[in-house]
Amino acid sequence: MRQSTGDALRPALILRPLPPAVPVMSVLLEALNAVSQGVLVAGADCLIRFCNTAFTSMTGYGVADVLGRGCDLLCGPDTDPATVRALSDCMDQGVPFTGDVLNYTRDGQPFWNELSVTPVRGPDGAVSHFISVHRDISARKRAEDALRDAAQHHRFLQDRVLAGVIVRAADSRLRYANATACRLLGLSEDAVLGTYETDPRWRFVREDGSPVPAEDLPGSLALRGRVDVQNVLLGLERDVGSSPIWLMYNAYPVLDGAGRPVEAVISFTDVTDLKKAQQSLEKSEERLRLVLRGSQDAPWDWDLLNSVLYYSPRWWEMIGYQDGELCTDPSLWETLSHPEDREACRAEFHAALKSGQESYEMEFRLRHKDGHYVPILSRGFILRDGTGRPVRVSGTNTNLTERKQAEARIHQLAFYDTLTDLPNRSLVIEHLRRALLSAKRGAAQGALLFIDLDHFKVLNDTLGHDKGDELLRQVATRLRGCVRPSDIVARLGGDEFVVMLENLDATASQAALAARTVGRKVMALFDTPFPLDGDSHRTTASVGIALFGPETDGVDCLMKQADLAMYTAKAGGRNTLRFFDACIQLAMDKRLALEKDLREGLERGQMAIHLQPQVNQAGKVVGAEVLLRWYHPERGPVSPTEFIPLAESTGLILPLGKWVLKEACATLRRWADHPALSRLTLSVNVSARQFLESDFDRQVLDILAASGANPCHLKLELTESLLAHDVADIVEKMGTLRERGVRFSLDDFGTGYSSLGYLQRLPLDELKIDRMFVCDVLSNPNDASIARIILSLAQNLGLSVTAEGVETAGQLDFLRANGCRQYQGFLFGHPVPVAAFEAGIPAPL
Numbered sequence: 027m028r029q030s031t032g033d034a035l036r037p038a039l040i041l042r043p044l045p046p047a048v049p050v051m052s053v054l055l056e057a058l059n060a061v062s063q064g065v066l067v068a069g070a071d072c073l074i075r076f077c078n079t080a081f082t083s084m085t086g087y088g089v090a091d092v093l094g095r096g097c098d099l100l101c102g103p104d105t106d107p108a109t110v111r112a113l114s115d116c117m118d119q120g121v122p123f124t125g126d127v128l129n130y131t132r133d134g135q136p137f138w139n140e141l142s143v144t145p146v147r148g149p150d151g152a153v154s155h156f157i158s159v160h161r162d163i164s165a166r167k168r169a170e171d172a173l174r175d176a177a178q179h180h181r182f183l184q185d186r187v188l189a190g191v192i193v194r195a196a197d198s199r200l201r202y203a204n205a206t207a208c209r210l211l212g213l214s215e216d217a218v219l220g221t222y223e224t225d226p227r228w229r230f231v232r233e234d235g236s237p238v239p240a241e242d243l244p245g246s247l248a249l250r251g252r253v254d255v256q257n258v259l260l261g262l263e264r265d266v267g268s269s270p271i272w273l274m275y276n277a278y279p280v281l282d283g284a285g286r287p288v289e290a291v292i293s294f295t296d297v298t299d300l301k302k303a304q305q306s307l308e309k310s311e312e313r314l315r316l317v318l319r320g321s322q323d324a325p326w327d328w329d330l331l332n333s334v335l336y337y338s339p340r341w342w343e344m345i346g347y348q349d350g351e352l353c354t355d356p357s358l359w360e361t362l363s364h365p366e367d368r369e370a371c372r373a374e375f376h377a378a379l380k381s382g383q384e385s386y387e388m389e390f391r392l393r394h395k396d397g398h399y400v401p402i403l404s405r406g407f408i409l410r411d412g413t414g415r416p417v418r419v420s421g422t423n424t425n426l427t428e429r430k431q432a433e434a435r436i437h438q439l440a441f442y443d444t445l446t447d448l449p450n451r452s453l454v455i456e457h458l459r460r461a462l463l464s465a466k467r468g469a470a471q472g473a474l475l476f477i478d479l480d481h482f483k484v485l486n487d488t489l490g491h492d493k494g495d496e497l498l499r500q501v502a503t504r505l506r507g508c509v510r511p512s513d514i515v516a517r518l519g520g521d522e523f524v525v526m527l528e529n530l531d532a533t534a535s536q537a538a539l540a541a542r543t544v545g546r547k548v549m550a551l552f553d554t555p556f557p558l559d560g561d562s563h564r565t566t567a568s569v570g571i572a573l574f575g576p577e578t579d580g581v582d583c584l585m586k587q588a589d590l591a592m593y594t595a596k597a598g599g600r601n602t603l604r605f606f607d608a609c610i611q612l613a614m615d616k617r618l619a620l621e622k623d624l625r626e627g628l629e630r631g632q633m634a635i636h637l638q639p640q641v642n643q644a645g646k647v648v649g650a651e652v653l654l655r656w657y658h659p660e661r662g663p664v665s666p667t668e669f670i671p672l673a674e675s676t677g678l679i680l681p682l683g684k685w686v687l688k689e690a691c692a693t694l695r696r697w698a699d700h701p702a703l704s705r706l707t708l709s710v711n712v713s714a715r716q717f718l719e720s721d722f723d724r725q726v727l728d729i730l731a732a733s734g735a736n737p738c739h740l741k742l743e744l745t746e747s748l749l750a751h752d753v754a755d756i757v758e759k760m761g762t763l764r765e766r767g768v769r770f771s772l773d774d775f776g777t778g779y780s781s782l783g784y785l786q787r788l789p790l791d792e793l794k795i796d797r798m799f800v801c802d803v804l805s806n807p808n809d810a811s812i813a814r815i816i817l818s819l820a821q822n823l824g825l826s827v828t829a830e831g832v833e834t835a836g837q838l839d840f841l842r843a844n845g846c847r848q849y850q851g852f853l854f855g856h857p858v859p860v861a862a863f864e865a866g867i868p869a870p871l
């Protein structure tokens with residue numbers, strides 16, 4: 027109820043010049059004050075003559091405020107001037123007016139006034155006054171505004187949701203479509219209401235490409251079945267034949283009060299991108315399936331977070347197992363992998379996980395059920411979470427067996443000679459390159475031997491290529507068999523072979539000797555005829571040798587040198603061996619001649635033994651060392667220091683040594699009958715090569731037996747170099763001989779391989795102090811110390827000691843003072859022929 031201002035009087039009807047009020051008027055007045063609308067009466071001059079109670083309540087004005095005021099009393103700042111004008115025009119023209127006007131109460135509050143002004147005419151037809159009826163419609167206006175706002179908001183939202191929304195009537199006519207729906211359906215907003223959902227311009231298709239009939243559209247289904255339709259995927263070809271956009275539909279029916287469907291609300295979302303992604307995923311999965319089906323790869327998958335491993339049936343098959351035959355746990359591949367690969371693989375795998383890379387590849391071997399190892403290429407793809415942590419690894423294993431075999435075959439074809447299976451020129455060049463590099467780093471000298479069969483062409487032309495090939499194969503086999511496994515034997519082509527020897531010796535002369543030994547072994551291979559298809563064929567080879575070492579100028583140069591040496595050998599009459607280096611060749615020739623002479627010298631009786639006395643501390647001769655002498659008719663006397671090493675390297679030491687032993691034993695036997703000589707011992711030098719003969723002990727016993735010498739007078743002098751060989755064997759042979767009374771002395775003690783361990787193990791009787799220490803005992807404190815140590819060592823081990831090379835009384839005094847009891851040297855006598863030695867021994871008293 028609006029507050030009236032000051033005037034508590036009931037509103038009065040003041041109509042002038044109306045006749046005085048009668049009860050009827052009073053009733054009318056009562057009626058006017060009872061109505062809920064505000065009523066005003068204004069004169070033709072538009073001044074207010076009357077207002078009812080509802081008006082005063084509505085506006086807050088009192089009756090006194092209103093009477094006599096103009097009709098614009100209620101206008102305010104936001105009152106629409108156009109409306110005011112229209113009202114004013116109506117009043118001027120004496121026509122009714124209705125309209126909604128924004129008016130203001132007395133205290134300035136705006137309110138909506140539904141105003142209707144009716145002109146009242148007098149008998150003369152002229153407007154005598156106006157009756158206006160006012161209704162406060164503010165509440166309605168607010169409701170309408172709210173409704174409009176809500177509708178706008180709703181529309182706003184509808185237009186902005188990403189889903190299309192349409193409402194269709196039962197006859198499929200569209201009643202509503204939001205902006206998204208219009209966009210997706212290709213409709214303008216104006217066209218919505220005239221369009222049917224079943225419009226023939228749209229073609230709906232299913233995922234398999236078949237068309238969707240109108241009655242199966244989601245709206246139709248919802249209306250017909252009165253059910254909600256959910257998640258139906260349809261393709262929409264907006265123009266028939268165009269590529270469809272994919273829409274995910276939901277729909278529900280709207281029922282009337284009687285439960286009859288009146289319309290369907292249909293929403294749909296554009297899932298074309300999703301669909302495309304799905305299709306491409308399906309395609310790539312399909313492709314992967316096809317690829318995997320077509321390939322022999324074995325997929326696997328490892329869930330790192332849960333430690334769950336999946337090995338495909340082919341994974342198992344690759345290593346000979348049935349699916350599930352072994353327990354599948356993360357350590358399985360480690361258990362099955364080759365021990366040599368395991369550590370590297372583990373490291374590589376963890377490095378890949380740690381590094382953040384997406385994939386890796388590695389090769390290793392897995393143990394097959396039957397025990398052999400299968401070479402595997404494993405490719406893994408690492409899946410990581412948002413923080414980069416690896417959560418899953420998936421991949422495939424490829425069996426590399428065939429590839430490895432093919433690679434080996436290719437390698438074989440590229441680097442091996444198909445006829446002989448020996449390395450070919452390419453491979454030997456590689457080996458040489460590597461050997462030269464290592465020689466440059468200071469390793470020992472090596473040698474390259476070029477071997478060319480003599481007159482091979484003639485054989486090939488006369489006997490045919492098959493037999494030629496067969497000969498080459500047999501030569502290859504023999505060559506391979508006559509060198510060490512570490513030496514390289516190769517075929518360069520035709521009848522040319524090479525042998526590469528590494529690490530021969532640090533000195534060129536010794537390396538040349540070793541190379542020549544191999545060269546001669548190679549030539550000796552041709553001494554035995556070659557069986558060729560029932561016939562036996564003889565052939566020879568020419569060998570050229572080039573040494574290589576830090577100074578060598580590269581592979582080509584070395585090959586040329588060996589080739590040239592081989593041609594020199596051919597030019598020298600074939601079946602011969604030549605060095606590229608002329609000096610080496612000269613030295614070799616000399617050596618060869620010496621070797622030949624030595625061999626003949628032994629056969630022709632040019633050898634003799636000389637004896638050098640060994641005396642005790644009283645100066646009495648107790649024995650002698652047997653020293654070999656060679657007197658060549660042209661060369662004259664040849665020093666043992668010259669021919670003994672040659673004899674050792676050629677093997678001639680064996681017959682020579684035997685001969686010396688026989689001579690010594692024969693001498694002992696002879697002495698046995700001679701009172702002055704019968705107690706003397708003879709020390710015989712035995713070379714390592716001689717002693718290592720498997721039946722050396724038997725040979726000695728045979729010679730002793732054959733000569734009838736007393737074994738107790740025979741002493742064998744062994745050298746320290748012998749100790750580099752199988753000591754157990756040496757000990758055994760020494761034991762056998764010692765049982766018969768033969769004694770042993772260790773020669774040149776202190777110069778070579780001595781070790782206390784050996785000294786204790788060997789059944790020795792004597793140590794010999796080498797003359798190199800004796801020589802300087804007085805001038806060199808080191809040598810004096812060594813001599814003293816040897817003497818004290820011998821004493822502790824219970825061995826006797828003979829000092830060699832005693833030349834002066836001073837040396838003798840030193841040795842004697844330090845406990846040495848037996849001596850040998852020029853001070854007591856030079857090596858002399860046996861007869862001279864015997865003559866020098868005084869007859870017993």
Ligand SMILES: Nc1nc2c(ncn2[C@@H]2O[C@@H]3COP(=O)(O)O[C@H]4[C@@H](O)[C@H](n5cnc6c(=O)[nH]c(N)nc65)O[C@@H]4COP(=O)(O)O[C@H]3[C@H]2O)c(=O)[nH]1
Pocket residue numbers: 638652653654655665666667670683686711712713773797830831832833850851852853857
């Ligand atoms: N400067 C000097 N030299 C002295 C003195 N006393 C002895 N000699 C020499 O020292 C060598 C001792 O023999 P070796 O150490 O066994 O050294 C021997 C031995 O290793 C070897 N040899 C000699 N005969 C044979 C043999 O029949 N068989 C074997 N396997 N080797 C032998 O030849 C080496 C040299 O023999 P030779 O030339 O006869 O040289 C002998 C001898 O003449 C001395 O006071 N001063």
